[in-house]
Amino acid sequence: MFEKNEILELQIEAIGSEGEGIAHVNGYTLFVKDTVPGDRIEAKVVKTGKNFGYARCERIIEPSPDRIEPVCPISKRCGGCQFQHLSYEVELKFKQEKVFNCIKRIGGFKDEEIPMLPIIGCEEIMHYRNKAQFPVGVDKNGETVTGFYAERSHEIVDTTKCCIHVEENELILETLKAFMKKYKISAYEEKINPKTRKPEKAKGLVRHIMTRKGFATGEIGICVVINGNTLPNAAEFTDMMLKAFEGRNDVRITSICVNINKKITNVIFGDELKCIYGEPYIVDMIEDIKFKISPFSFYQVNPAQTRKLYGKALEFAGLTGEEVVWDLYCGIGTISLFLAKKAKEVYGVEIVPAAVENAKENAKLNGIENAYFTVGKAEDEAKKLPKPDVIVVDPPRKGCDEKLLETIMNYKPERVVYVSCDPATLARDLKVLCGDGGYKLEEVQAVDQFSRGVHVESVCLMTRKEK
């Protein structure tokens, strides 16, 4: 066992599930952030446990051939990206293996039972993210700061630049800071309880700014989250933002909203939304379908990859025009509307009311009359829907609720298409559906939606073993 602060020479062998490098010394595992398999490093032990510990890279003795220079100057402090120092080729290999290994270890599948297609990588790994949520706070000198939380912390790394977000965010953040300075508008300050690591006291007004850009339409939406009832000088804020983008014909601000969140919480949005300019949504397009997207609604963050992901989901659904399809966890109806064009009827279920409102409007906007949407929990609402031939699920990271898996198994649709942003919960659910559930795993496709980050999206097709 090692002592805290002990200096070790380590050979990094693999990448851990959170993107850290892994080294072994006499059978003991050490995780080292910002390192790459093949690096030989000098590291300081920072924490030790019974089975594994953590060390900090102090010096790279010999860099791995897969190590690259991060494009981002703050990549080590910011908690956003984990792979700025790793070649994209190795990042993709890691993600492919992550999905495979989760299905094998957590799902209990044998190698030959995992029909994995090669991961679909990004053509563009920079400036791909259409949505950003920046915390706003105060530094030691009392100046307003915006940027990103440092990893596992509430400390804001002050920056207006980010190489995975859209470049327009820089101008939006600079304009917000100038507005707050000019009109003496305070930034949110919270006191974190060191034991619970949760915020316990707070003051100041502006707590977050969220931006979303429609890549196909150029529409930009801004939402300022405040710890109060009104944003003072809201008209001036709108003027400043519009002026900042004056003369640009590639993008335009079409929505500015204020969200009220007076709770002391880590949850970004409160319930109340006030539109102070334009519409309470932006419009974007995927292929030939238009979508209205409210600030509350989920919308995939990487438009170029979303097309490929949805394309696979649609292919896996294998529709002929005759099927009744459920699209559970449907958000604003993105997948539903693609399915509806090829199916008899589509039933979407989604928990966020604003997203369902968007989904209904989106069906109308695109002249789609065979897609129906319900607000509620998928696990409660699905069993009230007409019997499906195909079920598509696209749950949040925690995966599908057990009750929903039971419903799927009771209804026995021919095909289940599972879109997942967390391979661990995907694997857990596959174990149920392909175990007692009577389904066979037919295809597994990983899609890189989050380049330079550790998360990976995937889509799987399951078919019934007994017809």
Ligand SMILES: C[S@@+](CC[C@H](N)C(=O)[O-])C[C@H]1O[C@@H](n2cnc3c(N)ncnc32)[C@H](O)[C@@H]1O
């Ligand atoms: C990963 S997103 C997928 C949305 C949509 N399929 C898309 O591609 O844009 C997951 C969605 O599930 C919703 N959600 C979370 N828990 C839910 C539940 N228990 N029942 C229904 N929807 C839920 C979220 O609000 C979110 O819109």
